[in-house]
Amino acid sequence: MKLMGMTITEKILAKHAGRDEVHPGELLNCRVDVVLGNDVTTPVAIEEFEKLQADRVFDRTRVVIVPDHFTPNKDIKSAEQAKGVRDFARKHGIVNYFEIGRMGIEHCLLPQEGLVLPGDLIIGADSHTCTYGALGAFSTGVGSTDMAAAMATGEAWFKVPETIKFVFRGELPPYVGGKDLILRVIGDIGVDGARYMAMEFTGPVISSLSMDNRFTMANMAIEAGGKNGIFAPDEITLDYVRGRNKREYTLYYSDADAQYAEIREYDVTNMEPVVAVPHLPENVRNVSEVAGTSIDQVVIGSCTNGRIEDLEMAAGILRGRRIHPEVRLIILPGTQEIYLEALRKGFIEIFIEAGAAVSTPTCGPCLGGHMGILARGERALATTNRNFVGRMGDPQSEVYLSSPVVAAASAIKGAITPPWEVK
Amino acid sequence: MKLTGKVHKFGSDVDTDAIIPARYLNTSDPAELARHCMEDADPAFPSQVKQGDIIVADKNFGCGSSREHAPIAIKAAGVSCVIARSFARIFYRNSINIGLPILECPQFIDEVEAGDKLEVDLVRGEIKNLSRGKTYLAEPFPGFMQDIIDKGGLINYVREKVR
Numbered sequence: 115m116k117l118m119g120m121t122i123t124e125k126i127l128a129k130h131a132g133r134d135e136v137h138p139g140e141l142l143n144c145r146v147d148v149v150l151g152n153d154v155t156t157p158v159a160i161e162e163f164e165k166l167q168a169d170r171v172f173d174r175t176r177v178v179i180v181p182d183h184f185t186p187n188k189d190i191k192s193a194e195q196a197k198g199v200r201d202f203a204r205k206h207g208i209v210n211y212f213e214i215g216r217m218g219i220e221h222c223l224l225p226q227e228g229l230v231l232p233g234d235l236i237i238g239a240d241s242h243t244c245t246y247g248a249l250g251a252f253s254t255g256v257g258s259t260d261m262a263a264a265m266a267t268g269e270a271w272f273k274v275p276e277t278i279k280f281v282f283r284g285e286l287p288p289y290v291g292g293k294d295l296i297l298r299v300i301g302d303i304g305v306d307g308a309r310y311m312a313m314e315f316t317g318p319v320i321s322s323l324s325m326d327n328r329f330t331m332a333n334m335a336i337e338a339g340g341k342n343g344i345f346a347p348d349e350i351t352l353d354y355v356r357g358r359n360k361r362e363y364t365l366y367y368s369d370a371d372a373q374y375a376e377i378r379e380y381d382v383t384n385m386e387p388v389v390a391v392p393h394l395p396e397n398v399r400n401v402s403e404v405a406g407t408s409i410d411q412v413v414i415g416s417c418t419n420g421r422i423e424d425l426e427m428a429a430g431i432l433r434g435r436r437i438h439p440e441v442r443l444i445i446l447p448g449t450q451e452i453y454l455e456a457l458r459k460g461f462i463e464i465f466i467e468a469g470a471a472v473s474t475p476t477c478g479p480c481l482g483g484h485m486g487i488l489a490r491g492e493r494a495l496a497t498t499n500r501n502f503v504g505r506m507g508d509p510q511s512e513v514y515l516s517s518p519v520v521a522a523a524s525a526i527k528g529a530i531t532p533p534w535e536v537k
Numbered sequence: 538m539k540l541t542g543k544v545h546k547f548g549s550d551v552d553t554d555a556i557i558p559a560r561y562l563n564t565s566d567p568a569e570l571a572r573h574c575m576e577d578a579d580p581a582f583p584s585q586v587k588q589g590d591i592i593v594a595d596k597n598f599g600c601g602s603s604r605e606h607a608p609i610a611i612k613a614a615g616v617s618c619v620i621a622r623s624f625a626r627i628f629y630r631n632s633i634n635i636g637l638p639i640l641e642c643p644q645f646i647d648e649v650e651a652g653d654k655l656e657v658d659l660v661r662g663e664i665k666n667l668s669r670g671k672t673y674l675a676e677p678f679p680g681f682m683q684d685i686i687d688k689g690g691l692i693n694y695v696r697e698k699v700r
Contacts, residue, residue, distance in 0.1 A: 155604065166695065183559075195563060239605075240602075240603055259605060259690065260634060271681070306600065483559055504558050505554050
């Protein structure tokens, strides 16, 4: 009997549940390949893990812990949290615990280190764990208790999600990239438009999109309520993965007769770069509609846009220029490796000469932790992923979201600026 | 188990940064988190909420981050139950995992006002609006999730697997 066509998401879930076939709505118990936590979510997971009285984690090479949110420790309490996480990692011999100076923002770091691979099933106690779907993996965010249970058992339960397919055709205009595509999608379907669902990104535009742009898109699936964002692996994926992977991996593809809850088509040819205005990522406008909005701070970095191509885009705009005297520009390379590559390519020199502060990798300002908190009434343009009330500081501050190109151009002008106006 | 409490009403897309802002995430102490619960959505909430009160919200409650500190803060603030038109996925999962009662009931949401007094029967999924004399049935949980709820959360549920 021929099985019904399945999506890439359904195939990965089926494989990890030891099944030949699964259908949306079914509840499964799955084996997980990687369990991830950070310095904010792991402390709660450790408390829950200890309630289980497990002697050890299920596999000390597959539990990954990255202190990246409030590190380098921003105050005594966060230092205590980081210490608790470090002590746990040492006690359990966690191989992939990444200390300050060798770490990175988790979702930039894990792919770089080859710890997450195509065909994997990954859970992380961080909502942006959906980033790894860019590699053709099923990857989703969970809470600390799920992390604790999976650290002990190597398993987690899932409801098989329905899938929405997004097809991108046409030719990407200059200055338009992955950030604009995903913000456009979120603007169209809303912050709960893909709630509980898989978001599958396909089409000729995607086939020629770089890995860094794909990571940016998968990263923000959660901003539409998505369970996971996913891309079929191709040569671009394999070029990225080869040389990083330390174990085998499997490539999965959606069948031609796979079932979708919806198929949405986009022609990108006439797209403009976009900006999400406060206080939801779905409030998407063309950059020209909000041009001239004054800004106090620009942040370039985060798990969304802290990779080398993001820094390259920013450097391309900032080269030989000074930023506006009334703007603070904070640039956070996603990992130490990215930082070093940016240094070798001369980007860091460009940033500092432009008047930017460049920091060691941290999530810091993205979630209003440290390294760039906004005062009451201040406004930031950031390449991050959320513009909720109080996200970067005072509840009466504002965050606008954009790509690194628009962020860099706006830093120069001191107001939101279409990138072609500074070229 | 029957819960009774007064309604605190919120709108759509209440995110986890509003439920517990990240500036307080340098601790996981439930009592401390409770002191800032819902602060960026309603600064008066932490001082006004009473033991047993019920949070009622429109669609997509708990969207955003995976921080379990959000349902922990709500539970520690004394809130007995959250009823919404719909919940964001990770918040929903976290609430079940830590034993914070949550219910989805769109028709009830359409007809409730802040300050209404409710009686909620979690076993039957029944919501009585005592102020308005109306009764509603919430969406039932799938059997597997009801199992986790009955065992008091995910940790108790998986305990036998670890032994």
